[in-house]
Amino acid sequence: MLNEHVIFVDLETTGATATYDHVTEIGIVEVDRGRLVGEWSTLVNPGISIPPAIQALTGITNDMVVLAPTFPEISRDLHGRLEGKLLVAHNARFDYGFLRNEFQRAGIRFTSRVLCTVRLSRKLYPGHARHSLDALLARHDIECDARHRALGDARALWQLVQRWQRERAPSTITAAVAELVRTPTVPAGLPGNTFDDIPEAPGVYVFYGENNVVLYVGKSVNLRARVMSHFSGDHCDSRDMRIAREITRIDWIETGGELGALIEEARLVKHMAPVYNRRLRRTMELCSWQWHPEDPDARPQVVSARDLDPSRFADLHGLFRSRASALEAMREIATAHGLCPILLGLENRKGPCFAYQLKRCRGACVGEETRTSHALRLAQVLATLRMRPWPFKGRIAVREATPGRSRTDVIMLDRWCYLGTARSEQELHDLQECPPRPTFDLDTYKILTRFFARSHGGSQVIQLAAG
Ligand SMILES: [Zn+2]
Incomplete structure (x- = not known):
């Protein structure tokens, strides 16, 4: 974490429920590669009354916030400060949940990579049972001049992390942070508990965006783990980043196992044409090369593979999505192996073929190579493409x-x-x-x-x- 731009953040709020309660104060401490580069803090008018118990805890009263800006009023400025940086907070789920909800109410979709100092403390000091901020400040002998005020707590976090960096090896901290930050963050458009509902079972999942646009279809033997991996945010997969910005809903279908999931995925990708799946071109005319090596004079034929007859499988070589791609594949085979395009049925004229003039055909068209030798070499190449016969008796x-x-x-x-x-x-x-x-x-x-x-x-x- 020393090697990047991090924001230590702390919020004071009107209560514990991110969907109902509001932020009353924000404090941030900005640290770029280990150097303090700025601090920022503001009171926020929550638009609702602060309960007396919370006023007593934080010292932030209704009178203090009445003239403060509202969250929507500071949202653009704040978003600019946070965007693209690693958010560090104590019990980060709480602060991140509030920020996402407040930003959402202000019409801004906010997602961020998040590091929780409770979880980091547990990793670095597994022998200790208590990791509350008070317990940690006491244990590490750190003074906090304004406990329960946003900037005071954010500064305390920065002090704490500096202390940890002195007490623990850099590699230990780096590894712990890497593991924790990989933890996925729920995209802004989804409810915070989204991942909890998804079963750890095989199946297919569908990501939807606004207006029920299908963004992506995927499959896994562990739906929850796979869905979460899209939003781990520790790698720069631009497709996953775009999905995280656009997603508003996740659907899934459980299957008995992997085969069911694979079949269902292929079916849904064809049927739904999701925006971010690799486009499967429509298969208008599935083709194969039909050729029987016992007749060296016969030319391979492109045949439609749509009405499959299993007894013909041994003569079929390769499956192609169109006649053109079947021809293309055979041209590549001819060039790679010095086979004659005329004998392959790719060129319709008397020899020598055009490839022979370029020394790319070994001369079967002009009698320099025997038909039998040519057929043998063709058989060897095509053997690798042969369709697999159905290994059962029928259904x-x-x-x-x-x-x-x-x-x-x-x-x-x-x-x-x-x-x-x-x-x-x-x-x-x-x-x-x-x-x-x-x-x-x-x-x-x-x-x-x-x-x-x-x-x-x-x-x-x-x-x-x-x-
Ligand atoms: Zn030739």
């Missing part, structure tokens, strides 16, 4: 559950196609009685081939009637 069900969660999903699949998910015996029965026609989808194919190449993540595969 299967994958039963997915996560240890510690009650939910079990049964995912029905047929020849790399997703048929549906059942969450009860009745749903499974219905799905089996009347399964939808399998429709091939490239994303599902990729998800499933990867899934079955691994250990299935502990899920159970049930062979159903061959469909």
Whole structure:
């Protein structure tokens, strides 16, 4: 924390509830890379009466704040002072919650990286039970000339941190701060307790912005941890920063396990077209190269892979989102391996091919390389692209559950196609009685081939009637 611009902040308020109570005083101490660069403090007119007990505690009375500026009146100035800096406060959740609420009421979205000195003290001095500001000031023998006044407490925090820096190794402090600041902050547009509601379970989450614009769809085996990682603020992911500014709502769908989450994510990304997901181009014409090496004179053909016949899988090589990208891929293969574009069906003329003149074809078109040799080399390259045959007899069900969660999903699949998910015996029965026609989808194919190449993540595969 020595190496950046930090703001020690303390607030006095009319009470403990950020959504109801208001700020009565703000004190900040600004420290740039270990050097004190400024202090600032102001009383704030809270617009509501300060309860007598609070007046007694802080010494800030209704009379004192009646002529003070309101929070909206100082909000722009204050925002300028805080923006982009690390906010340090004692029990920072409290101060940060108040600041966010006050800024929000003033029409400003405020988010910041936050360091809590209670938590930092616990990390640096784990042997001590008490970490209240009074306990810490007493323990470290620090005098505070204006306890319970905003600037007095902010100065005390700065004193405290300086003391810690003398008593603890820099690397220890740096590591502790890094760990604490990674703790996510709830974006301004979301309720403060947002993360608490999200289950630690597999599933898919959806971020919404204003007017229900879908910002982002993601999946995880631990929804809460993944959602929070978007807002950890310790790295400069510009997409996450934009999402944090725009987000107003989070939705999620729990799934039985990872496979269900992957399939649901792919489905939602296609369906919702979120602003910040990598755009999947619409698959108008899914294509593959069909070629059988036993006939060396036959040229590879681009075929539509939409109506998949599993018996043809051994002859299909690669899956492409369009005819153009299939041709492009084959051109790259030809160049990389000195294969002849004429024999690959890419150039329609008599030899020599254009590539031969550039010495990029080994001359199968002019008889310098035999057809058999050319076919052999082509077979070797294409083998790496061959479609995986469906490893089951027709239709299967994958039963997915996560240890510690009650939910079990049964995912029905047929020849790399997703048929549906059942969450009860009745749903499974219905799905089996009347399964939808399998429709091939490239994303599902990729998800499933990867899934079955691994250990299935502990899920159970049930062979159903061959469909
Ligand atoms: Zn050639």
